Each structure stands twice: as structure tokens, then as C-alpha cells.
Amino acid sequence: MTIHAQQRFDSLIEADERIEPDDWMPEEYRQTLVRQIAQHAHSEIIGMQPEGAWISRAPSLHRKAILIAKVQDEAGHGLYLYGAAESLGTTRAELLDRLHTRRQKYSSIFNYPTPTWADVGAIGWLVDGAAIANQVPLCRCSFGPYGRAMVRICKEESFHQRQGFQILLRLTEGTAEQKQMAQEALNRWWWPSVMMFGPPDSESVHNARNMAWGIKRFTNDELRQGFVDMTVPQAELLGLTIPDPELRWNDERGHYDFGEPDWEEFARMVRGEGDLPEQRLRVRREAHENGAWVREAAAAYAARQRQAA
Amino acid sequence: MNTVADPLLAHVLRHGDRALVLSQRLGQWITHAPELEEDMALANISLDLLGQARHLYTYAGELEGQGHDEDHFAYWRTSTEFLNPLLVEQPNGDFAHTMIRQVLHDHAALLYWQSMTTSRDQTLAALAVRARNETEFHLRHCRGWVVRLGDGTDESHRRAQAGLDALWPYAEELITAPADDAALRSDGLIGDDIADAWRADVAATMAEATLTLPVGVTAQSGGWTGHHSEHLEGLLQELQEVASAFPGAKW
Numbered sequence: 001m002t003i004h005a006q007q008r009f010d011s012l013i014e015a016d017e018r019i020e021p022d023d024w025m026p027e028e029y030r031q032t033l034v035r036q037i038a039q040h041a042h043s044e045i046i047g048m049q050p051e052g053a054w055i056s057r058a059p060s061l062h063r064k065a066i067l068i069a070k071v072q073d074e075a076g077h078g079l080y081l082y083g084a085a086e087s088l089g090t091t092r093a094e095l096l097d098r099l100h101t102r103r104q105k106y107s108s109i110f111n112y113p114t115p116t117w118a119d120v121g122a123i124g125w126l127v128d129g130a131a132i133a134n135q136v137p138l139c140r141c142s143f144g145p146y147g148r149a150m151v152r153i154c155k156e157e158s159f160h161q162r163q164g165f166q167i168l169l170r171l172t173e174g175t176a177e178q179k180q181m182a183q184e185a186l187n188r189w190w191w192p193s194v195m196m197f198g199p200p201d202s203e204s205v206h207n208a209r210n211m212a213w214g215i216k217r218f219t220n221d222e223l224r225q226g227f228v229d230m231t232v233p234q235a236e237l238l239g240l241t242i243p244d245p246e247l248r249w250n251d252e253r254g255h256y257d258f259g260e261p262d263w264e265e266f267a268r269m270v271r272g273e274g275d276l277p278e279q280r281l282r283v284r285r286e287a288h289e290n291g292a293w294v295r296e297a298a299a300a301y302a303a304r305q306r307q308a309a
Numbered sequence: 310m311n312t313v314a315d316p317l318l319a320h321v322l323r324h325g326d327r328a329l330v331l332s333q334r335l336g337q338w339i340t341h342a343p344e345l346e347e348d349m350a351l352a353n354i355s356l357d358l359l360g361q362a363r364h365l366y367t368y369a370g371e372l373e374g375q376g377h378d379e380d381h382f383a384y385w386r387t388s389t390e391f392l393n394p395l396l397v398e399q400p401n402g403d404f405a406h407t408m409i410r411q412v413l414h415d416h417a418a419l420l421y422w423q424s425m426t427t428s429r430d431q432t433l434a435a436l437a438v439r440a441r442n443e444t445e446f447h448l449r450h451c452r453g454w455v456v457r458l459g460d461g462t463d464e465s466h467r468r469a470q471a472g473l474d475a476l477w478p479y480a481e482e483l484i485t486a487p488a489d490d491a492a493l494r495s496d497g498l499i500g501d502d503i504a505d506a507w508r509a510d511v512a513a514t515m516a517e518a519t520l521t522l523p524v525g526v527t528a529q530s531g532g533w534t535g536h537h538s539e540h541l542e543g544l545l546q547e548l549q550e551v552a553s554a555f556p557g558a559k560w
Contacts, residue, residue: 052340056333059551060380060560061363075345091367117317117551137435174558283340294404297461
């Protein structure tokens with residue numbers, strides 16, 4: 001039975017077809033996906049915080065409207081992704097509990113501060129740009145519900161990236177002060193974005209297995225290179241300088257060469273050191289705890305309605 | 310206080326300010342809501358209200374004829390120039406408080422926009438159709454919550470009743486038309502009085518939610534003419550913080 005099921009799983013993977021929730025799958029495959037999808041979902045909802053904090057202060061009504069729509073999309077992404085994870089047998093409540101008790105992580109990119117309006121632009125342009133580079137291949141993820149969720153998410157992310165770019169474009173066309181604000185935001189967000197693809201391939205522990213399973217389609221370094229190649233011309237269009245003295249076009253490789261990120265800092269961010277990770281989780285936990293009586297009331301009301309029916 | 314001489318312009322600004330200030334309040338909930346679905350719903354209502362405000366401000370700029378765009382009215386006026394009713398500037402409080410504020414508002418807004426669909430003013434009549442449809446959804450959502458909370462657990466009932474008690478003094482102002490609306494009404498520019506219908510609708514909602522309407526409360530008013538509670542100043546400071554630091558900048 002299990003041998004037969006394993007063979008079927010292997011042949012589906014081999015044929016690059018989709019595994020669906022009711023199909024047999026190796027326990028490790030399931031757990032890897034639950035962890036990855038949950039971390040992705042957590043990142044969406046934690047990522048609402050740094051941008052959400054700017055909704056109230058957005059400097060024009062047009063920008064405010066776009067930002068509300070973007071943050072709303074992120075809540076929606078969280079919902080699809082928790083839904084995809086639930087199809088593997090772990091409830092949203094359990095996954096949120098793992099986030100709140102630090103048993104699961106979210107992307108450490110959201111542990112960087114967003115001190116100015118330009119940071120909202122930089123997050124859209126760079127962080128969402130890196131997310132797209134990471135996520136487009138996930139649309140072909142071997143696990144069906146995740147791949148399908150990613151198709152919709154990627155469409156919305158490309159709108160998010162454009163809005164970030166537009167914010168910065170307006171700033172770079174503006175006063176000297178606005179342009180400086182944009183450059184400083186790029187300085188803050190460039191290296192963290194480059195590091196979003198994870199450690200170098202030489203140190204990435206799950207690369208090979210996840211590629212064999214069709215969960216991952218490109219290595220961290222391949223994705224990172226694609227992001228740099230895509231972003232450099234956009235920075236030139238904005239008239240901003242990427243803070244990397246080693247950045248230059250390599251004719252032979254047909255790619256940009258670039259410097260080595262500070263992996264020590266990356267490790268510190270992944271460990272969640274500093275005040276900001278604590279604050280992000282506190283906001284999340286407080287929202288959840290303060291909402292407990294609301295959820296209880298909804299459940300009590302629904303139960304009474306069912307009884308009456 | 311209100312220094313807008315043209316009654317139609319004052320009317321348009323009142324409702325633009327009502328929508329913007331409430332949108333700003335609801336935006337403050339995002340990432341703090343009791344469920345992810347509610348983050349989305351509150352963001353959605355906030356966004357719709359913002360859209361209504363933007364249309365109204367753009368029209369106000371046309372009526373005023375001084376070349377002001379929508380952002381002028383949101384970012385470059387002081388709190389005493391804002392003409393929103395007091396209810397919408399009240400702080401969010403807990404979720405029950407916010408839902409009570411919203412349901413009192415949405416009952417009035419739905420009747421208001423319905424009445425405006427027959428305005429002789431083509432711009433307002435067209436906006437009214439869209440805004441009415443949006444408000445129907447908002448009301449359905451928030452009314453559902455008020456009923457669930459009022460008739461949910463002891464705690465949710467207590468919180469909903471506390472919200473109603475706290476906000477009721479600001480409710481009547483929603484349906485008390487400012488003096489200069491009278492001329493607009495006789496010209497067919499704005500619709501019928503909504504006060505009686507609003508009272509009946511609110512009473513029905515609160516009855517279904519097993520909540521008790523407060524009696525013998527002194528009604529607060531003044532918002533429609535620019536006399537505000539202390540809460541508006543802080544709200545506007547935040548809203549205008551970045552824009553006002555960069556006068557003349559484009560975003």
C-alpha cells in the first residue's frame with residue numbers, strides 16, 4: 001500500500017504533475033510544505049505592520065487609497081496561504097499559535113524599521129520585487145493548492161511592486177529633500193532585499209531535496225542573481241545609486257556581479273534579535289488576544305442560531 | 310467654525326469630511342482586528358469611504374473654483390475648518406465600540422445616499438448610486454456584528470451596550486441637518502429628511518441585538534459647523550503629518 005502510494009507520488013513528481021491534499025505524500029514533504037507555507041502566510045500578515053503604520057500618514061489621498069488596497073491584499077494572501085496550509089491538516093489557529101509562541105518564523109525582512117514615507121516605496125519596489133522573483137517559480141510548486149494560491153498572489157505582487165516604484169519615482173522627480181529620502185531608503189533596503197533569498201547555495205541545507213520534490217525550482221543564488229539583474233536597470237531609471245561598490249555588469253557572464261552581503265547581520269535578523277521583532281509579535285499577539293472575546297461571541301451566537309434552526 | 314458661504318459647497322465638504330474622518334479611524338484598525346477577515350473588511354470599508362471622500366472633495370474643488378484638488382481639502386485645512394459630525398471622530402475604543410459607531414453611521418449614510426440619488430445635482434446623484442451600493446454592504450457587515458455581539462456572550466453584550474451608551478450622545482447629530490441645508494432641499498439639490506427612518510432602523514437593529522437605547526441623554530452637536538471634540542485635532546495631525554512637512558511637494 002505504502003510502496004504503491006510512494007511510487008505514485010514519485011511518478012507524479014517525476015512527471016511534474018501536482019500533488020493534491022488527498023494524495024498520499026511523504027510525511028517530510030508534508031511537514032516541509034506546512035512549514036514553508038505557514039512561514040509565507042506569517043510573513044504576509046506581519047508584513048502588513050510596517051506598511052499599515054503608514055496608512056494614516058500617507059501624504060496624498062491617492063497614495064493612501066493604494067496603500068490600503070495593498071495592505072488589504074496582503075491580508076488576503078495570508079488567508080489563501082493559511083487555507084493552503086490547512087489543506088495539509090494543520091489549522092490556522094494552530095499555525096497562528098506557532099507564530100505567536102515563536103515556534104514558526106516570518107521573513108526577517110520585516111524586522112527592519114520603516115522610518116520615512118520613502119521606505120514604503122522601497123518595500124514595494126525591492127521587497128515585493130524580491131518576493132516576486134522568489135514566488136513566480138512557486139506557481140509551479142508540486143503541491144497544487146500552494147501553486148494555485150501563488151498564481152493569484154504573484155499577480156497582486158506585481159501591482160504592489162509597481163506602486164512602490166511609483167512612490168520612489170515621484171520622490172526622485174521631486175525636491176532635493178524628497179530625492180534624498182528615496183536614496184536613503186534604497187540604502188537601507190538594498191542589502192536586506194538581496195538577503196531575502198536566503199543563505200548562499202553552499203550553505204543552504206534544504207536546497208537539493210526541495211528541488212527534487214518540485215517545491216523549489218531555482219537555487220537561492222540563481223534567484224538572487226535574477227533579482228539583481230532585474231533591479232539594477234530600474235534603479236538607473238530612478239536615478240538612484242545602489243549601495244554596492246562592487247556592482248558592475250559582467251559581459252562574459254551576461255549578469256551583474258555584486259558584493260557579498262553581511263551574512264552575520266542576516267543571521268542576527270533571522271534569530272530575531274532587537275526590539276522590532278518583539279514589537280511585531282506583540283502587535284500580533286495583542287490583536288489576537290484582544291479579539292478573543294469577539295470570536296467567542298461570534299461562536300456563541302452561531303451556536304444559538306443553529307440550535308434555534 | 311464654518312466659514313463656507315455657499316451652502317452646496319458646505320454640504321459637499323460636510324459629507325466629504327464625514328467619509329474621510331471615518332475612513333481614517335477604520336484604517337487605524339488594520340493589523341489590530343480580531344480576525345484576519347476583519348482586517349480585510351475594515352480596510353475595505355475604509356477604502357470605500359476614502360473613495361467617497363475623494364469624489365466629494367474633487368467636486369468641492371469645482372464648486373469652489375479656486376483650483377483646489379482633493380488633497381487640498383484633506384491636508385491643508387485645520388480642524389475648525391472640518392465639518393464632519395462628531396460621531397465619526399470619536400476614538401475606536403474596542404471592536405464593539407467601533408461596530409456600534411459604524412452601524413449608527415451606516416444606517417444614516419444609507420438613507421442619506423438613497424435620498425441623494427434623486428438630487429437635481431447630476432454629480433451628486435451619480436455618486437449617490439455608487440455610495441449607496443457600497444454602504445449597503447458596510448451596513449450588512451456591521452449590523453451583523455452588532456447583532457452577534459449584542460446577542461453573543463455576556464461580555465460581548467456588556468461591551469456593545471457600553472459602546473452604545475458612550476456613542477449615543479453623538480448619534481442624533483448625524484440626522485440633524487445643518488440650517489443651510491434647508492435651501493438646498495427646497496431647490497431639490499438634496500433629498501428628503503432621513504431622521505424618522507433612521508430612528509426606526511436603528512431601533513430595529515438594537516432590538517435584534519438585545520441592546521437598550523439610552524434615554525434622557527444630552528445630545529452633542531457642533532461638528533457640522535466646525536465645533537469639534539478634542540479627538541479631531543490628533544486625528545488630523547497624524548493624517549497631515551508627512552504632507553505638511555513638505556509644502557508644495559508632489560507624491
